[in-house]
Amino acid sequence: MTALHERIRRDIESRILSGEMMPGDRLPIEHDLMAEYGCSRMTVNKAISALAAAGLVNRKRKAGTFVAAPKAHAMVLDIPDLAHEIQESGQKYRYRLLHREICNAGKVDSSLEIEGDVLWTVGVHIADGKPFAHESRAVSLTAVPEIDDAVFDPDSPGTWLLKHVPWTEAETAISATAVSDREARALGVADNTACLSLIRRTWRSGEHITAVRQLFLGDSYTLVARFGASA
Amino acid sequence: MTALHERIRRDIESRILSGEMMPGDRLPIEHDLMAEYGCSRMTVNKAISALAAAGLVNRKRKAGTFVAAPKAHAMVLDIPDLAHEIQESGQKYRYRLLHREICNAGKVDSSLEIEGDVLWTVGVHIADGKPFAHESRAVSLTAVPEIDDAVFDPDSPGTWLLKHVPWTEAETAISATAVSDREARALGVADNTACLSLIRRTWRSGEHITAVRQLFLGDSYTLVARFGASA
DNA sequence: AGATCTATATTGTCTATACAATAAATGATA
DNA sequence: TATCATTTATTGTATAGACAATATAGATCT
Numbered sequence: 001m002t003a004l005h006e007r008i009r010r011d012i013e014s015r016i017l018s019g020e021m022m023p024g025d026r027l028p029i030e031h032d033l034m035a036e037y038g039c040s041r042m043t044v045n046k047a048i049s050a051l052a053a054a055g056l057v058n059r060k061r062k063a064g065t066f067v068a069a070p071k072a073h074a075m076v077l078d079i080p081d082l083a084h085e086i087q088e089s090g091q092k093y094r095y096r097l098l099h100r101e102i103c104n105a106g107k108v109d110s111s112l113e114i115e116g117d118v119l120w121t122v123g124v125h126i127a128d129g130k131p132f133a134h135e136s137r138a139v140s141l142t143a144v145p146e147i148d149d150a151v152f153d154p155d156s157p158g159t160w161l162l163k164h165v166p167w168t169e170a171e172t173a174i175s176a177t178a179v180s181d182r183e184a185r186a187l188g189v190a191d192n193t194a195c196l197s198l199i200r201r202t203w204r205s206g207e208h209i210t211a212v213r214q215l216f217l218g219d220s221y222t223l224v225a226r227f228g229a230s231a
Numbered sequence: 232m233t234a235l236h237e238r239i240r241r242d243i244e245s246r247i248l249s250g251e252m253m254p255g256d257r258l259p260i261e262h263d264l265m266a267e268y269g270c271s272r273m274t275v276n277k278a279i280s281a282l283a284a285a286g287l288v289n290r291k292r293k294a295g296t297f298v299a300a301p302k303a304h305a306m307v308l309d310i311p312d313l314a315h316e317i318q319e320s321g322q323k324y325r326y327r328l329l330h331r332e333i334c335n336a337g338k339v340d341s342s343l344e345i346e347g348d349v350l351w352t353v354g355v356h357i358a359d360g361k362p363f364a365h366e367s368r369a370v371s372l373t374a375v376p377e378i379d380d381a382v383f384d385p386d387s388p389g390t391w392l393l394k395h396v397p398w399t400e401a402e403t404a405i406s407a408t409a410v411s412d413r414e415a416r417a418l419g420v421a422d423n424t425a426c427l428s429l430i431r432r433t434w435r436s437g438e439h440i441t442a443v444r445q446l447f448l449g450d451s452y453t454l455v456a457r458f459g460a461s462a
Numbered sequence: 463a464g465a466t467c468t469a470t471a472t473t474g475t476c477t478a479t480a481c482a483a484t485a486a487a488t489g490a491t492a
Numbered sequence: 493t494a495t496c497a498t499t500t501a502t503t504g505t506a507t508a509g510a511c512a513a514t515a516t517a518g519a520t521c522t
Contacts, residue, residue: 003474023397029502041478041503042475045504046475046476050284059503060485061484062487062502062503063485064502065502166248166253176408176426176428177407193409194407194409204248235506270507271506272473272509273507274505280474290473291514292513293471293473293517294471295471296473464521465522468518469517470517471515472513474511474512476509476511476512478507480507482505484504485500485502485503486502487501490496491497492496
């Protein structure tokens with residue numbers, strides 16, 4: 001039932017992933033694959049183009065198609081929507097707003113690197129009554145003026161934004177840090193506890209929409225990135 | 232000079248990303264796009280299939296093509312090869328091996344979740360003479376017997392593996408932790424310093440190759456993931 | 463109203479062919 | 493030998509047409 005071009009793609013893909021074809025090796029030319037699979041060149045081309053789009057091979061006119069060097073470690077990182085993830089796992093999710101203020105970006109955490117007038121929120125993500133992540137967020141009022149009217153009761157500011165504002169570019173920086181005393185109090189942990197710090201900034205067509213810094217208790221939360229069939 | 236199918240793809244993509252077309256909106260049918268762009272259906276199909284492959288739209292026979300719900304936060308995470316990255320930034324890279332032992336996996340850090348006989352290495356990544364990441368790695372001897380003969384002098388075990396063994400599946404877990412006393416000593420920092428813990432496990436066709444746990448000093452290292460044009 | 467069949471719109475795949483673009487290989491020239 | 497032009501192999505793009513698969517919408521029958 002699977003389409004032929006798909007079969008060809010998977011066939012060659014497996015030859016590469018299994019190590020049977022090593023980086024630098026040359027693939028058969030389209031004409032030969034046509035013969036091998038008994039199909040038209042368009043079909044072969046579709047299969048190999050897909051591999052090229054996925055970065056598994058490089059193609060060059062006249063030269064041929066070659067197995068690409070291993071993509072080192074580019075992989076898909078699944079940064080979940082907290083509310084969604086927590087509810088999935090059967091826990092009760094709540095967001096508690098600690099602070100909400102319209103102010104100039106200069107006033108908020110400088111690590112967010114946002115400018116202009118913003119809505120600044122500070123809150124805590126709670127799973128089954130237990131604080132679980134601390135969040136400080138700035139949303140540009142010039143980019144998203146309507147957020148001023150938003151109520152963050154069922155939804156956290158992040159969920160609200162996801163539902164209302166599409167983004168086109170994003171950047172996420174992950175590091176480790178020790179919680180400050182104020183954050184420790186909000187999370188109900190000891191001062192200086194090791195935390196995962198996730199700073200995420202999004203744009204829409206070059207215009208900065210929001211920047212957020214989330215602190216996850218180190219042992220309670222782990223980001224997992226997967227690549228390949230093990231998923 | 233850009234191909235027509237590429238122009239069509241970008242055209243529609245920008246309509247989606249700009250917010251002009253919202254999730255759930257229906258795209259014109261291929262026949263209409265044919266007319267709009269004055270080309271054959273195959274060309275339109277190629278453009279829209281690319282958008283579908285990228286997850287921007289969903290296609291259903293008879294129903295049509297629809298703008299997909301925002302892909303939450305799936306993005307490309309660039310987990311660099313440490314040696315490469317440090318050298319890029321003009322610093323001098325060195326790997327110092329602290330421990331090397333053939334043993335059963337049971338003996339090494341249980342968080343690595345590997346089994347059988349392994350080569351266990353512990354070492355420190357050094358940039359410009361300053362310790363910078365602590366690494367504990369187990370490499371399966373059944374999967375990679377030849378690593379027993381490897382010398383980790385110019386290359387760290389990770390770099391050696393990258394050069395010699397292709398992998399097909401990988402999983403990376405990122406969390407925050409406080410360094411143990413032994414690790415603190417190796418890194419030359421105070422006990423309990425907050426660190427980024429990166430556990431990475433790779434397979435080849437289902438066979439577990441290696442598992443590694445790297446500890447990065449929290450303030451000295453940040454993983455950055457980017458998505459979209461801002462890169 | 464509800465179930466079942468039928469028609470139809472839309473995407474999915476494939477073919478055979480054509481010409482364009484590119485870079486490597488080859489040959490000609492200085 | 494070095495440089496430049498020419499050929500040639502290979503991929504890139506496009507076309508028109510055909511038939512398949514499938515989900516919706518409409519029609520028919522309980």
